[in-house]
Amino acid sequence: MTAPRLDDPAPALAMRGIRKAYPGVIALDGVHLEVQRGEVHVLLGENGAGKSTLMKILSGGEQMDAGVIAIDGRAIALGSPRMARDAGIAIIHQELALVPGMSVAENVFLGRAPTRVGLVDHARMVRESVVLLERVGASVDPGVLVETLSIAQRQLVEIARALSLDARILIMDEPTSALTARETALLFETIRWLTARGTSVIYISHRLDEIFTIGNRITVLRDGRNVATRDVQAADRRELVHLMTDREVDELVPSAARVPGDVRLSVQGLCVRRTLHDISFSVRAGEIVGFAGLLGAGRTEIARAVFGLDAFDSGTIAVDGAVVEIQSPRDAIAAGIGFVTEDRTREGLVLTRSVRDNVALPILQRLSRFGVVHRRSETSTAEESVRNLRIRARGVTQRARELSGGNQQKVVLARWLATGARILLLDEPTRGVDVGAKQEIYQLINELASSGVAIVLMSSDLPEVLGLSDRLLVMREGRIAGAFSRADASAERVMACAVGM
Amino acid sequence: MSPRRTVHRIIAGREAGTALGLIVLCVALWIATPYFATAANLSNVAEQSAIVGVIAIGMTFVILTGGIDLSVGSLVALVGVVIGSALQRGWPVTGAVGLGLMAGIGAGAVNGLTITRGGLPPFIATLGMMSVARGGALMLSDGRPISGFPDSLRVIATGHALGVPAPVVLMLSLYLVAYVVLTRTVAGRYLYAIGGNEQATALAGVDVRFHKTVVYALSGLSAAVCAVLLLARLNSAQPIAGIGYELDAIAAVVIGGTSLLGGSGSVIGTLIGALIMSVLRNGLNLLGVSSYLQQVAIGSVIIVAVLIDMALRRRVQRSFR
Incomplete structure (x- = not known):
């Protein structure tokens, strides 16, 4: 199949004119998103703005009604999560998708356990998980059951799993929501290491501080449409909040003078x-x-x-x-x-x-x-x-x-x-x-x-x-x-x- | 809510598909055989559905909370034998029946306590009770049926009210009570909440353990009522009665659209489910289908009904983002 070239030089990912309607609501109305190789591209928008739907389409979980998706300039079809994975797209879900009753190593290699003569090569699985877990700064024993881990540790395991996929495009949906400052810093280090090797990251977060620390460019969605795409250097907080919500916000956290009682x-x-x-x-x-x-x-x-x-x-x-x-x-x-x-x-x-x-x-x-x-x-x-x-x-x-x-x-x-x-x-x-x-x-x-x-x-x-x-x-x-x-x-x-x- | 709106809601709701299935089944049988749509046969079908129909009420409550009760079939036998031996020893009918109902409630409460206090999964707790109750029934009766009961007991099966067989009247009134309890009362609301999210419900200050225990006691009670019906109908208490009833009851609940995960469903659906099961059995009998093939047909209907239900539910869910 000869795929049309959409752009030159081709971005790592190009989504054009993506439309998706559900009965009674248009979730995405001609959205476009372009992510360069080695870029951390932040996706910003209120809940219901269409971020999740867009990412579901990209990870093969939902089918778009219209639009084109191209990876490295080649149009591809993403009919299933499997096809997305084969295309080098991995997603770290906000709601953790781990099996609690299995070990950390088994979870990292869930569905793709390395085998030797048809049997699971347990030693290799553990060995490789250790490397991946260290990479994300998770100090967990690959042999322990996931159910014994804290939410933060589970999140790190999930990130290690995404790493093991060797994805070219990695989607992170609020990866730091359960992480401490130190763990967040480690995660950012991992992200920088990944992007230096040419991996592109699509980063969804509501924490503006993080966005400014880790992001390269920001795309803001509102009501299923593109509002703006900005370089992080050129963006300011107040403007972003305004773009997302279309209303002026005085301060991120309001303070109020109160007189406490008994x-x-x-x-x-x-x-x-x-x-x-x-x-x-x-x-x-x-x-x-x-x-x-x-x-x-x-x-x-x-x-x-x-x-x-x-x-x-x-x-x-x-x-x-x-x-x-x-x-x-x-x-x-x-x-x-x-x-x-x-x-x-x-x-x-x-x-x-x-x-x-x-x-x-x-x-x-x-x-x-x-x-x-x-x-x-x-x-x-x-x-x-x-x-x-x-x-x-x-x-x-x-x-x-x-x-x-x-x-x-x-x-x-x-x-x-x-x-x-x-x-x-x-x-x-x-x-x-x-x-x-x-x-x-x-x-x-x-x-x-x-x-x-x-x-x-x-x-x-x-x-x-x-x-x-x-x-x-x-x-x-x-x-x-x-x-x-x-x-x-x-x-x-x-x-x-x-x-x- | 006005009765008209209630009717409207039932027609528009999830029960509509199940009801449509029942209607289609009835029309098909009406066309296929002249023996189906006779007053005598229909009355017979309704009477037969009452046996499992009553157990299915308790089962609906249990399944709504996210549980299961496998012991009801054995409890039917145990309660039957308890009533039978009490009558044999010269107890009055009301006393014997009262004792039987208490036995059902007691065994159900034990189920509830082992689940809520002992922390056993409902499947295991009631599986154990299934065996205990069956063994108890066999011990108490020495493995032999007890027969010959006074007419005042038999009237529960043989009597009529306004031309409707007494078991049907009993079943329908119990369904009405259950419907009101589930839709209108605080306790009913708690059951749906417990099945939907037990932890959140406990955090809202609801005594989850108590309500779950009561639900299993009610399931025991509905098995006991079923035992009374069976006793009156057969004029004999059999220690091997009720085998497989728990599965028929679960089937009726599931065909009626109640989720095995708990939190959603209704007794109206269960009633229709119970009717579908007995209409199907009756129809296959009238058509002269072998009892072996009947089992295959009933099993297939359960699977297909739930498949359709799940497909419908997915479509409803997909219409939201």
Whole structure:
């Protein structure tokens, strides 16, 4: 087959006029994307802008309705993930695609295990995985099961797997969402090593800092169309946010002046064997207390213990000055505590159910008489939440699964507000949420605090936790290693404290 | 919600495909054989569907939470034998039946507790109970059927209300109750939530263990009700009764469009599924198809029905981004 040459010199990848329509929505409307050899090309856009669809088409998971894809100037067909892989395209999924019950080495070589006389050559598999894992800076034993690894380690294994494919075009969908600063730095080193060898990387991220560190060029999509392509040097933050959302944003993290009230939540001497040591802190009404720290430093564990999910060995929890017994989420909810978990699809939402069902879940008892749910009040409660939190859904009966990440997170928030929670534990509230929605969630958090809710914010996104918190506590190895007021908290000082410098 | 909207929702919803399948099947049999569409035969079909139909209610609840109950067939035998021996010892009918229902609830609750407290997978816990209950039934009856019951018990099978056989009336009223529970009550909402995402539901403050235990107890109860129906119909309690009923019930649930993963489905679908199974069996009998070939046909219908259901679901999902 003689393929037409599209360009000269041919870019590593050219996508032209890509169209994709789903019933009722045009996901991609003539999008083009050109990636040079050895380039890190950032794809930017809000959720629903068409990034994922475009990458699904490129990795063979979806078929385009119209358009041309060329690799090194040759038009190719990408009818299946297999064909994409053969064409040298590899994708690292945002939702991890590893088999938990298999070893790291087996996962790295999943589906392509090296064989000798028809049997899996285990020694070679382990040997080669060690090299790949070192390459990405993952200090994991290739023999251990993936289920024993942290999310960050799994992400690194996934990256090692993509490396083993020897791809010419590597798609990374939010690869750093679970990584610490150090791991992110290592990942960037790997990316630089790859690009120096001529591999092209398509990089999807919502973290602008990263984009400026690692990217060469940026393509912004909005509503399924190209908005702009810029060299990183020529781009500035505010412009990018504006291009994505088509609205002016004053600051990435808004600050608000608030006057905190009485102490609402007070935790004294909380200990959980091996994970938490003597944790004491208090949060006032209308105050945002941030918890920073490396992954695994114990932030989530605090929230889990306070919410009654994990039993603690010693310590007391007091709400509004009175000590409360919290042994289950029910107790915590009764005490006016709400918990927005880190993993909203696994622990937050019932994705198969509607927005209404999800919002009403913890308050069904209150919305019912003799065990029969009063639908009208259920619907009006949900509708009120949708309005107040500006949740973008077709209606309260739309399934949670169909919402964007940011709107899903708002549904989780809505649920706790509906219970009348006066204390909110927010664990990574903007993880996997696009910039525009992040902004809205920040605003909501500020509004909630202003209305008198006491907020505990756990976040590994430093600018986020610095920008939102009135006070900042830094966790290290299960202890509170430092406390900063808003005025003297800076990224460098917090980081130094978190790593123990 | 007004009844009209409920009807509309059922017509437009997932049950529509299954209902269409049932209608097509009935029309085909009506054309193929003159014996199908007679009042006597239809009443017979409905009566037969009641046996598995009742168990399938409990099974729907269990499967909605993402579980499975393999013990119901054996529980039918155990409860039957319990009632039979109580009657033999001179217990009054209401007392004996009450004891039987309690036995069903108790065995189901044990299933629920081993699953929720012991942490066993439902498949294993109820597989164990399947054997325990069968063995218990054989021990209690010494392996022999117990027969000859008072008319006040038999009326459950032989009686009629407004010309409709009593078992059918019982089944339909139980379906109505189950429908209201699942769609209108707090508990029903919890079951869907548990099946959809157990962790998230627990985090929302729902006592997941309690509700799951109750669900298995209800499944035991529906097996016990089935045992009463069978007892009344056969006028005898057989320790080998109910073999394979659990699979028929699961088939009815699955044909009715309830997902084995939990979180979605309805009892209306299950009722239609149970009717499809018994219409099919009856039709094949009327057409003189050998019982060997019947098994092949029923198995194929289960597979094809679920394939169609999955294809439809994928199309619905694809219409969203």
